[in-house]
Amino acid sequence: MELFPVEIDDGVHVIRAEGGIDGRNAERFLNEVTALVDGGARRMVIDCAALDIVSSAGLSALLRVHGRLRQRGGDVKIAGVRGGFAQVLQVTALNKVFDLHEDVGRAKLAFRISDAASG
Numbered sequence: 001m002e003l004f005p006v007e008i009d010d011g012v013h014v015i016r017a018e019g020g021i022d023g024r025n026a027e028r029f030l031n032e033v034t035a036l037v038d039g040g041a042r043r044m045v046i047d048c049a050a051l052d053i054v055s056s057a058g059l060s061a062l063l064r065v066h067g068r069l070r071q072r073g074g075d076v077k078i079a080g081v082r083g084g085f086a087q088v089l090q091v092t093a094l095n096k097v098f099d100l101h102e103d104v105g106r107a108k109l110a111f112r113i114s115d116a117a118s119g
């Protein structure tokens with residue numbers, strides 16, 4: 001699994017995750033994303049379009065990121081979910097927990113719409 005901070009656009013941190021998030025690297029994923037949150041990131045998009053595998057450890061890491069951002073008044077949106085990962089989210093009902101978007105552009109737009117509605 002590789003994490004690539006792609007960009008910071010209008011305060012939205014876009015992170016591209018590639019490969020898989022599983023028991024071998026879920027803790028590293030969590031630590032890297034948590035460092036961004038601890039550094040002040042409050043709005044985050046995790047681009048999962050290039051993820052092939054997400055294990056239960058990976059799901060746990062994503063839930064912990066979600067929780068940490070919420071505790072700090074932030075939000076995370078998940079973009080580009082496909083294939084088996086999409087099915088797992090649906091079967092576990094985590095598709096109701098995570099704010100899922102078709103792609104990064106739509107996830108960033110959701111932040112802008114939310115900002116406009118609250119401002």
